Amino acid sequence: MTTFRFYKSSYSGSQGECVEVAQNVPQVTAIRDSKDPAGSHLIVGAGAWASFIETLKADESAAL
Structure with a gap:
């Protein structure tokens, strides 16, 4: 079991x-x-998560 x-x-x-x-x-x-x-929890690939975070950062920078 994964913890x-x-x-x-x-x-x-x-x-x-x-x-x-x-x-x-x-x-x-x-x-x-x-x-x-x-x-429950959602499990995503590490690469997908990293891409999601980078997109959020880029969107935040664009809004400034």
């Missing part, structure tokens, strides 16, 4: 409405809702 170690971003607020990410398993990234840690 993911989830963490929240240091940018997360204290309202508890956060996305948690686990990157401790090679080749995959797991994502879950912090309000439901025992619930």
Whole structure:
């Protein structure tokens, strides 16, 4: 069984409405809702996650 170690971003607020990410398993990234840690989670390829994050960063830069 795979054990993911989830963490929240240091940018997360204290309202508890956060996305948690686990990157401790090679080749995959797991994502879950912090309000439901025992619930289901989404697993994507590490490359897909990296591309998603880069797109978010580019969109944020374009909005400035």
